[in-house]
Amino acid sequence: MIKKALTKLILFLFIITLQTHLKIYALSDNSQYASLAKLWNVTNDEVPKLLAREKTLIEASQKLKPLLDGINFCGSYIDTKSNKLFINIKNLSLKDNITNSMKPYQNLLSFNTVNNSLTKLNSTFDKLTNLALQYNATNYIISKQYKVNNIVIYLDPNDYGRNKAFIVNAMQYNPIIKTSTSNKDQPKSTTLESTVIEGRNVSVYVVGGDWLYDHAGNEVCTAGFWISRESRNDQRYLVTAGHCFDNRFANPDGSQTFYTRVFNLVDIGRMTNHSLQLKDLGYILKENNLIVDRPFVKSVGRVARESPIIGSLPSDELEAGSNLCMSGAESRVKCGYIDALDANINFRDGHYVEDVIITTIYSTLGDSGAPVYHSESDDPEDFPDRIIITGIVISGRTGNEEEEVTSVVQPINTILTDDFFLITAN
Numbered sequence: 001m002i003k004k005a006l007t008k009l010i011l012f013l014f015i016i017t018l019q020t021h022l023k024i025y026a027l028s029d030n031s032q033y034a035s036l037a038k039l040w041n042v043t044n045d046e047v048p049k050l051l052a053r054e055k056t057l058i059e060a061s062q063k064l065k066p067l068l069d070g071i072n073f074c075g076s077y078i079d080t081k082s083n084k085l086f087i088n089i090k091n092l093s094l095k096d097n098i099t100n101s102m103k104p105y106q107n108l109l110s111f112n113t114v115n116n117s118l119t120k121l122n123s124t125f126d127k128l129t130n131l132a133l134q135y136n137a138t139n140y141i142i143s144k145q146y147k148v149n150n151i152v153i154y155l156d157p158n159d160y161g162r163n164k165a166f167i168v169n170a171m172q173y174n175p176i177i178k179t180s181t182s183n184k185d186q187p188k189s190t191t192l193e194s195t196v197i198e199g200r201n202v203s204v205y206v207v208g209g210d211w212l213y214d215h216a217g218n219e220v221c222t223a224g225f226w227i228s229r230e231s232r233n234d235q236r237y238l239v240t241a242g243h244c245f246d247n248r249f250a251n252p253d254g255s256q257t258f259y260t261r262v263f264n265l266v267d268i269g270r271m272t273n274h275s276l277q278l279k280d281l282g283y284i285l286k287e288n289n290l291i292v293d294r295p296f297v298k299s300v301g302r303v304a305r306e307s308p309i310i311g312s313l314p315s316d317e318l319e320a321g322s323n324l325c326m327s328g329a330e331s332r333v334k335c336g337y338i339d340a341l342d343a344n345i346n347f348r349d350g351h352y353v354e355d356v357i358i359t360t361i362y363s364t365l366g367d368s369g370a371p372v373y374h375s376e377s378d379d380p381e382d383f384p385d386r387i388i389i390t391g392i393v394i395s396g397r398t399g400n401e402e403e404e405v406t407s408v409v410q411p412i413n414t415i416l417t418d419d420f421f422l423i424t425a426n
C-alpha cells in the first residue's frame with residue numbers, strides 16, 4: 001500500500017519535473033539540432049537551413065541519375081556544407097550535356113574526372129564479395145564508395161590470420177582496405193532489480209531509442225520503431241536487430257520475451273521471429289495491453305524529448321554524403337554521413353547481411369536496433385522536428401583513429417517487406 005502511494009507520488013513529481021523541463025526547453029533555442037550542429041560544425045540556428053539545402057541536393061541527385069549511363073558515370077555524392085552535388089565522370093566532354101539537362105540545379109554541380117565507372121565498380125564489388133565467400137573471410141564489410149571512387153573493405157586486425165587468403169587475392173582489384181574493430185555484441189549487465197512486477201493500470205509508452213531489457217534486467221538493445229501489417233493491423237511489432245535475440249533466454253516455444261522499464265520491468269511481448277542471415281532483424285510482438293506503441297523517437301536537446309515519426313525513406317532515395325542520425329539507448333543521438341548505400345557485412349559468427357548502408361555514425365554496445373533517421377525541417381520555427389525513418393543500427397565499429405567510426409544500417413526498405421507498414425504520428 002505504502003509502496004503504491006510512494007510510486008504515485010514519485011510519478012506525480014516526475015510529471016511535474018517533466019513539465020518544468022518542457023517549459024525550460026521551449027524557452028531555449030533550437031537545441032534539438034545540437035547533434036547535427038556538431039556534425040556540420042555550425043551553430044544550432046544554421047541547421048534548418050542546411051537541412052533544406054540537403055533536401056535540394058538529394059532532389060538534384062535523383063534528377064541526375066536517369067541522365068547517366070554506367071560507362072561514363074562513376075557515381076555521385078553530396079556535400080551539404082559546401083552545397084555541392086559532386087558528379088564523378090570518366091569523360092569530361094559529357095559535362096556540358098549534363099549541365100544543360102540539370103538547369104535548375106546548375107550552380108550546385110561539381111564534376112570530378114575519375115577512372116572507375118559505375119559498371120566497373122559494380123563488377124569489382126561483386127568479384128570481391130564472391131572472393132570473400134570463396135576464401136571464407138570473416139568479420140568484414142565490403143562497400144561501394146563513390147566519394148573515393150572505389151570499393152572499401154573494412155577488416156578487423158584480430159582476424160587477419162583467417163582473412164589472409166582473401167586479402168592476398170583481393171589486392172588484384174586495388175580496393176581500399178580500412179582497419180576497423182567491431183564492437184562485441186554482449187548484453188550490458190546492470191544493477192537493475194530483476195523481479196518482474198504485475199503491470200499497474202497505467203500506460204507504458206515505448207518509443208524508438210528506449211532500452212530493451214531481457215528478463216534478467218540486462219540492458220540488451222535499443223527499441224527501433226513500431227510497425228504493423230495490412231492483413232493484421234490489430235497487431236503491432238517493435239523492430240530491433242535480430243542478434244538481440246539470445247538463446248539463453250529463450251522461452252520453451254523458441255521465442256524471447258523483451259521488456260521495457262518504468263520503475264521495474266514491464267513485458268512488451270515475445271520476439272517471435274528473428275533473422276540473422278541476409279537481414280539482421282527481430283520483431284517483438286506487442287502482447288501487453290499496458291504497452292502503448294508510440295511512433296516517436298527519443299532525442300535530446302537540453303532535456304530528453306521526443307520527435308514524431310512522419311514516414312520512411314528507402315535507401316535508393318538517399319545520397320552518399322547526406323546526414324543520418326541515430327537514437328541509441330546507450331549513445332543517445334549521434335549523427336554522421338552516408339559513406340556507402342550499397343554494402344554487405346559478414347559478422348564474426350558467420351552471418352552474412354547484404355544491402356546495408358555504411359555511415360560514419362558512432363554507436364556502441366546497446367545501440368543495436370536503434371532507429372536511424374533523416375530529419376525534416378523546411379521551417380526553422382518548426383517544433384518539434386519531424387523524423388523520417390531510414391533503418392536500424394546493426395553493427396558499430398571503430399577504426400585506427402578514434403574518430404574513424406562506422407555504423408552499419410539495415411535499411412527500412414528491407415524491413416517493410418510484404419504487407420508491413422510503419423506506424424507514423426500523422
Ligand SMILES: *[C@@H]1O[C@H](CO)[C@@H](O)[C@H](O)[C@H]1NC(C)=O
Binds near residue numbers: 041
Ligand atoms: C569549426 O568551425 C570553426 C569556425 O567556424 C573553425 O575554427 C574550426 O576549426 C572548425 N572545427 C572543425 C573541427 O572543423
Ligand SMILES: *[C@@H]1O[C@H](CO)[C@@H](O)[C@H](O)[C@H]1NC(C)=O
Binds near residue numbers: 069070071118342
Ligand atoms: C550497379 O549496381 C547497383 C546496385 O546493385 C544497380 O542499382 C545499378 O543499376 C548498377 N549500375 C550499373 C551501371 O551496372
Ligand SMILES: *[C@@H]1O[C@H](CO)[C@@H](O)[C@H](O)[C@H]1NC(C)=O
Binds near residue numbers: 091092093094
Ligand atoms: C570522350 O567523349 C567524346 C565525345 O563522346 C569522345 O570523342 C572522346 O573520345 C571521349 N574520350 C575518352 C577518353 O573516352
Ligand SMILES: *[C@@H]1O[C@H](CO)[C@@H](O)[C@H](O)[C@H]1NC(C)=O
Binds near residue numbers: 096100101
Ligand atoms: C545529351 O546527350 C544525349 C546523347 O548522348 C542526347 O540524347 C541529349 O539530347 C543530350 N542532351 C543535351 C542537353 O545536350
Ligand SMILES: *[C@@H]1O[C@H](CO)[C@@H](O)[C@H](O)[C@H]1NC(C)=O
Binds near residue numbers: 113114115
Ligand atoms: C586514372 O588512370 C590513369 C592511368 O592509369 C592514371 O594516370 C590516373 O592517375 C588515374 N586517375 C585517378 C584519379 O586515379
Ligand SMILES: *[C@@H]1O[C@H](CO)[C@@H](O)[C@H](O)[C@H]1NC(C)=O
Binds near residue numbers: 162
Ligand atoms: C570457414 O572457417 C570456419 C572457422 O575457421 C571453419 O569452421 C569452416 O569450416 C570454414 N569453412 C570453409 C568452407 O572453409
Ligand SMILES: *[C@@H]1O[C@H](CO)[C@@H](O)[C@H](O)[C@H]1NC(C)=O
Binds near residue numbers: 201
Ligand atoms: C483502469 O483505469 C480506467 C480509468 O482510470 C478504468 O476505467 C478501468 O476500469 C481500470 N482498469 C482496471 C483493470 O483496473
Ligand SMILES: *[C@@H]1O[C@H](CO)[C@@H](O)[C@H](O)[C@H]1NC(C)=O
Binds near residue numbers: 237272273283
Ligand atoms: C514470422 O515467420 C512466419 C513464418 O516464416 C511468417 O509467416 C510470419 O509472417 C512472420 N512474422 C513476422 C512478424 O515476420
